[in-house]
Amino acid sequence: MSEHIILVEDEIKLAQFLEMELNSKGYSVSIANDGVTGLILLRESSPDIAIFDWMLPGLSGVELCRHLRAMGSKIPIILLTAKDEVTSRVMGLDAGADDYVVKPFNIEELLARIRAHLRRHIEQDNRHLLIFEDLTLNCQSRQVFRGDRAIELTVKEFDLLEYLMSNPRQVFTKNQILEQVWGYDFVGDSNVIEVYVRYVRLKLEESKEKRLIYTVRGVGYVLREE
Missing domain, CATH: 3.40.50.2300 (Response regulator)
Known part of the structure; x- marks a missing residue:
């Protein structure tokens, strides 16, 4: 173009x-x-x-x-x-x-x-770009694309995805994610991580794309290839 x-x-x-x-x-x-x-x-x-x-x-x-x-x-x-x-x-x-x-x-x-x-x-x-597989995140404009498909994320959904994309293939515990994305002064249930991971997955996989965010049972979450 x-x-x-x-x-x-x-x-x-x-x-x-x-x-x-x-x-x-x-x-x-x-x-x-x-x-x-x-x-x-x-x-x-x-x-x-x-x-x-x-x-x-x-x-x-x-x-x-x-x-x-x-x-x-x-x-x-x-x-x-x-x-x-x-x-x-x-x-x-x-x-x-x-x-x-x-x-x-x-x-x-x-x-x-x-x-x-x-x-x-x-x-x-x-x-300002973070790229993993067919997923692109612009940290400055806060835009996210899966291939050519634009993905609308809330502020916390974006922050969560940005954190995972900044550290691909690295497993993070819920506490690490809470501290880095929600802040040290967060008061609430750590299950909020599960909820937001589910929200982000649904949006990333809306058009039947392959999974990129995986659960490591008993540990936490990781952004990786299949």
Whole structure:
């Protein structure tokens, strides 16, 4: 699947040229020619990287940076700007931009910046992933997938699965799980572990997938292969 880029640029010919160049490199591109339309695009899609012109009608590129970061997005942002003063660069970076390219620029330089930021973003995302067999857990976004199937977990179900996936093939007693997932100050029945393990198993095996969480009789639980 090609990476998706949102480009917000009010110079129509430059936007068309950049779209053509980016398409030729295999990227899919969504274009807005003003800041307000750009913000709508950002809210309605999940791009892999965003490129904003600094000077835009409606909302400036700097304002778009602030909006995107306020939305919680961590995607890379590159600002296109005719401003090369230190104060302007600092303002853009403080607003949430990751990089800037001064106009006029060489298209190869922009493409190299895009590749570098996408590569770095992917590497950062991968550091938050736990993978075991066909099970994937994203510690940052708190998303869980069994193959391509998304699994909705409650907070404690997620925490339990994250703990087991962080230590695959290691057997944990109920007390160890209580301490690490529920906390040392937990007051209640240790049977809560059995209940939550059952809940998580049901969700992981909803489509008849093979079992990954096993009971070690008399000891506790383990995440392992068959």
